[in-house]
Amino acid sequence: MNSINSSEFLIRNVESEEVSSTKKTTPRKTKNPNKADLVKEAKLPINKNLTDEEKIGFLRQMVRIRRFEERSLRVYQQGKIGGFLHLYIGQESLATGCVSLMGENDHVITAYRDHAHGLGVGMTMNECMAELLGKATGCSKGKGGSMHYFAPDKNYWGGHGIVGGQTPLGAGIAYALKYKGLKGCCMCFLGDGAINQGAFHESLNLAALWDLPVIYIIENNGYSMGTSQERSSSHPAEGLAARAEGYNMDWEVINGESLFAVRDGVHRAMERAHNESKPTLLEIHTYRYQGHSIADANHKKYRTKEEIEDYRQNRDPINLYRQYLLDQGIITEELNKQIDQEARDEAEASAKFADESPFPQPSEIMDDIYWSTDNNDESTSTGRHFFND
Amino acid sequence: MPEITYRQAVKEALSEEIERDENVVIIGEEVAQYNGAYKVTEGLLAKHGPKRVVDAPISEAGFIGMGVGASMLGIRPVMELMFWSFAYVAWDQMINNAASLRYMSGGLINVPIVIRGPANGGTSVGATHSHTPENFIANTPGLKVVCPATPYDAKGLMKAAIRDNDPVYVMESTVLYGNKGEVPEEDYIVPIGKADVKRTGADVSLIAHGRSVIMSLQAAEILENEHGIDCEVIDLRSIRPLDEETIIESVKKTGRAVLVEENKPFCGVDAQIAYLIQNRAFDYLDAPVQRISAIDAPAIYSPPLEKLQLPEADVIVKKVLKIC
Structure with missing residues (x-):
């Protein structure tokens, strides 16, 4: 036996890693690409024809997401929400920018940090808040909770709790679109912590092998729960998304601080999906202000207060976008305040709605398990389905 | 009534369902060009073409999960596992996703997927290839699991499974594939849940x-x-x-x-x-x-x-x- 202490052995000392002459040393943390320049990015082809009304709509959407989640945090702190609550605060430009590009045959699926995408595709705050409280009026009738929002009628396929578990499903949605000959795509979101799951790599291979119109979007907020990116992922210097090279897939790294940059990069991937039926791996840099979930009490220990403050003060996607609209004279301070107040009021009303809604009846535990029992259909399946006594 | 093998009965079910419903697609390792590791899908590629009979890489979590995703949008994938023992590398997709999606969405989604393949011992392939996981599957609300023993049941249950709107996992047996039995020529199903x-x-x-x-x-x-x-x-x-x-x-x-x-x-x-x-x-x-x-x-x-x-x-x- 040699005497390597296994606990020390596994700790990677990033600072002291030596440059080898035969192997390119790679930084373990990808750099945020260029600083956001919204004035410039607003002139990019996908953004230049946006009307003022559309631009104001994006602000409204981002503010709605943030106020909803801030309100949900208070509800959580009141003890009315069970289990986990993973907040998207700080990342709003991603879901908003991506969803803003969706056409009739474009679909979305994501992981457990799923509120923003749901609100983005048009789910109401009421059904979303009620789901958090486990109420019968929730989008999943109180059966899914925070991590499992669904709205298939709006091309939103969840809301998935297992890290990386949704990535083969995303390939499957794209496969179905291609099979049916529909010109669309699936945007499959995942966190930077999901990129080391086997299912994700299998999905990348299938997507590239079979030319599936899927866009994998890594929402890189720098931390997989409490483990920073440099402690969890080995990857090419150019970024996490550069792993796509190994699958012969197009990729791009995007600065998520800018809603316009998000739209620009995602649009390129969408065109590739729509016109060439080709997948893309995108990495969008962003930041979450809250912990991994609200139960993550340590989130100020694995990162510095200064780091969080820097994002809040200098890189917040809503602040940057709002300032752009104000600077350009697209909104007035008065309208800005109005948008914010409306979002607060809507969130407040949703909290009231959720509070006053009934819990599901105990008998509803046994609904929504099998299509055949829900529909009393015995054409293919009969006999005893449940074994409660 | 003609006598055919269990293997032939499964194949007929697959072939007839492909013809009946344009959304039925067979996906699995070696199912197309190789004609099936156990020849269950022999000739189906030639008969139905590459859109309906698809060779998958050895990537069970990936392609089974892909099938689950496609089924949410109305495709009816029939996924072959070369052995049911290989299901364990796709467990998250089969148990967490396929079984729970309907429930967690409050009934908004259904997953009409079939996963089929042999699950049996007795062929000297060692512990990793000899599992019979029907009890694991049956322990999971949301899933259905059938184990046909005869050619008649194999064909009838396969057709019922493909037409069923819930996930149905079909466990066949390599030991039984060569067994012969009477199977009618006309269309029929064996209802799932009927002994x-x-x-x-x-x-x-x-x-x-x-x-x-x-x-x-x-x-x-x-x-x-x-x-x-x-x-x-x-x-x-x-x-x-x-x-x-x-x-x-x-x-x-x-x-x-x-x-x-x-x-x-x-x-x-x-x-x-x-x-x-x-x-x-x-x-x-x-x-x-x-x-x-x-x-x-x-x-x-x-x-x-x-x-x-x-x-x-x-x-x-x-x-x-x-x-x-």
Whole structure:
């Protein structure tokens, strides 16, 4: 036996890693690409024809997401929400920018940090808040909770709790679109912590092998729960998304601080999906202000207060976008305040709605398990389905 | 009625369903160009083309999860596992996703996927290739699992599975693929959740599924010829949903039950059946319910010993003689 202490052995000392002459040393943390320049990015082809009304709509959407989640945090702190609550605060430009590009045959699926995408595709705050409280009026009738929002009628396929578990499903949605000959795509979101799951790599291979119109979007907020990116992922210097090279897939790294940059990069991937039926791996840099979930009490220990403050003060996607609209004279301070107040009021009303809604009846535990029992259909399946006594 | 093999029966079901429904697609390792690792899909690529019969890379979590995703949008994928033992690398997709999506979405989604392939021991391929996970699957609300024993049931259950709007996992057997039986030429299904009385009898009920049904029928012959014992053989066909009525009716008639399965004993399917019988037919029992399972060890490679590990007819005979 040699005497390597296994606990020390596994700790990677990033600072002291030596440059080898035969192997390119790679930084373990990808750099945020260029600083956001919204004035410039607003002139990019996908953004230049946006009307003022559309631009104001994006602000409204981002503010709605943030106020909803801030309100949900208070509800959580009141003890009315069970289990986990993973907040998207700080990342709003991603879901908003991506969803803003969706056409009739474009679909979305994501992981457990799923509120923003749901609100983005048009789910109401009421059904979303009620789901958090486990109420019968929730989008999943109180059966899914925070991590499992669904709205298939709006091309939103969840809301998935297992890290990386949704990535083969995303390939499957794209496969179905291609099979049916529909010109669309699936945007499959995942966190930077999901990129080391086997299912994700299998999905990348299938997507590239079979030319599936899927866009994998890594929402890189720098931390997989409490483990920073440099402690969890080995990857090419150019970024996490550069792993796509190994699958012969197009990729791009995007600065998520800018809603316009998000739209620009995602649009390129969408065109590739729509016109060439080709997948893309995108990495969008962003930041979450809250912990991994609200139960993550340590989130100020694995990162510095200064780091969080820097994002809040200098890189917040809503602040940057709002300032752009104000600077350009697209909104007035008065309208800005109005948008914010409306979002607060809507969130407040949703909290009231959720509070006053009934819990599901105990008998509803046994609904929504099998299509055949829900529909009393015995054409293919009969006999005893449940074994409660 | 023509006699065809179990393998041919499954193939006919697949082929006819591909023709019946444009959304049915076969996906799996070696199913297309190679014509199937066990030749179940032989000729289907030539007949139906590459859109309907698709070779997948060795990537079960990926392609099974992909099938689950596609099924949410109305595709009806029939995924082949070369062995059910390989399901374990796709477990998250099969259990977390396929089984829970309907529930977690409050009934907004359904997952009409079929996952099929052989699940059996007895072929000297070692522990990692000899699993029979029907009990694991049946433990998961939201999933259906069937284990056909004859060509007729294999075809009829496969068609029912493909037409069913829920996830149905079909466990076949490489040992049974070559068995012949009568299969009608006209379209039919065997409803999922309906057991079959494969042999009527008065003295004892042998209750089995999959290959154990064939072993039970052989044991019943021996018991009749050599011991004058009249066995009834119930083929569960479907594990979940379960046809409790046929089981209870038989046990009430015979007063004795011997449960036979290739599954391991602890928390095996027959543990549930035994519970059911004592709960609903206690007063009719003339003897304790007996169980025969695979011997409780990982599947041994050594061919003569593996034969001892599985419930063969002689073991069933001995067990029946204990209570008759």
